[in-house]
Amino acid sequence: MIDEIKPDNLKVSVKSMKPIDNELKFMLRLSNQAKQALHYISDVRTTHYDPQSKTLTLCLSDDGREVIPGVMSKLPEFRYIDPESDTEIELRIPNKIVKLSRSAPPGELAFETSKISEAEKVVVELAWADVPYYKDTRDLKDDKRLPAARWQQHKATTSKSFRHRGPKKSK
């Protein structure tokens, strides 16, 4: 009898966050508690930052992304994790994000820049499924979700708070 896959069978935690040059490096630890291999997205698909709460959200998922014109479409990177085992993955993202400003006067082109290296809390959302990703050959013209968003069955979520140390005192 095959055990039923539960939404919390794949757990994720943030092991570390480290600034490197103009990037932030994260190490995530994944733990598969199911008795079968699970498949997951291993690259950051979207980054959200709330400067008020200094919360950074990294989504390893295409859920909620829009289909827009672009020079090319890149599928996520997919990996799998063995049954009842742990693994680690590394993520790197730029240490700042720039967005079009929604608070600018109407018609004005303005931006908001956020230094995400100042984040005090990191939330990670990771899409996974008990089957590997494969191209969906069905006629899905009315389904506006990106292919990997259609594939995902569950989302593992975690958060971690970081305390920033002040600048080092010179001796």
Add this chain to the structure above:
Amino acid sequence: MAMFILDDASGIGSDDLDTLQAFIDLVIIANDDGVGLDDPVGGLQQVTYNQTETGVPQTRLNDLVNTSFSPDYGGGAQNVDTIIIAGLSGFTLDDGSSFANNGTALAPASSGLAGSSLNTTENCLVIYDTQQNICVARDGTNGDIDLPISNPVVLYHELSHAFRIVNNTLLALTAGCDPSSPEENAAITDENDLRTQIANRQSETPELRDPGIHCGSVGCDSGCCIIATVASKSFSSQQVQYLRSIRDYFVRSKEVGYAFFEQFFRDYYSFSPQVCTIMAGNPDISVHFMEGYINPLLDFWKIMIARSSENLDEFELGDIFLQLHPDRDKAEERLEALQRTSTYWLGAMSSNSEVPAELIALLQERAWPSDHIQWALVKPVHIYYDILVSYLEGADLEEIGHAFNQALESWVPEIPISNIWAALPVDQLLQELEFCHNALLQSKPNKMRFHQRLLKKFNHITSIQTVLNEQTNMAGGI
């Protein structure tokens, strides 16, 4: 008014934008000096264009620059300009998607067209990464994603979308990339017009993109070695083809090899485009590079591939070296060329006035500190140099093979280890190890040293500890 390049805006600095690159890309599209830029007003520089060249891209550009567009998206006619935003580092859309290695055209906010909800203005925004490293599907190959895309082509692709946005004739977009949506098919078809024209200008055969496939990747096969491409003056030269085959044969076919190349590309492309720019201004460097760096590197890897595909003894290894150097005079010339290039490629400093100071500074800052560059591109040439010297000093075949094997012991097992090892399931871990053993490590000391490094780096990963300890405990397991 119709087309502008964003030069500055509140919330960012002018350093965040690559206005000059956008202008250069427009000049390349137009292929004449009829393109101009007015002085900035409110952070925008208006593009002017007096078309003198005939051709589809030029006519498209002329339409976009010299037409006032007033589409009616349902709320009455409205003026819509096109604003080009180039190279905005760290740019992220409202839905959180990064624009590194991509480009887009966002329809006006009130238009209701695809992308409009991500636009905060009533203009069409063309946003593209000018430091991109994108690879797309080559036409006629049934989907091989190995065709690079240049900045002007990225911009022209997005201007194709912009043209249909400002005319309110945007075609259907679908979520999948294979087959491409009608809108992307049309933009790729337009893109191919520019690819054809640029190739014709250079008397080359056009390399076209498959309009039926919109899928792409970061990093491109054809971008295997940009410096070899510039030095040999061709994407398809023997040297470039061989470097691609080395990469595909040796390392990229496996998960750890792929991860190695991910970091290698990151490091390599952080300096190689600038090296090419410097080479373009110093043509003599290209000549020195070919014989004093690229050909030695290729010869080294040819020996490595032969070594990995057959179980060679030291005599046979020396014989392969000799087969690559049948002419002693040419080998002497190669040594001379290597000594000339050692200043900038092997890290040996000198006051050699042949070498531009900016090139030395660039390599010091970006290339030499990289473990991946050192391992794959620098140390092999060191080893090759030492073997060539001993050959020219009269070493026999067995001595050459012995020296080669000895030199490998301080190089092969020191390959940078990526974190992907920690993510491998046990069966895959075993496969990857077997590949490393056979293709790279081969000797027992090399395997032992590599295992030690893996165990030390991943001392908390059970799968690695179990597999490696089992192999070590097996009699003669390594």
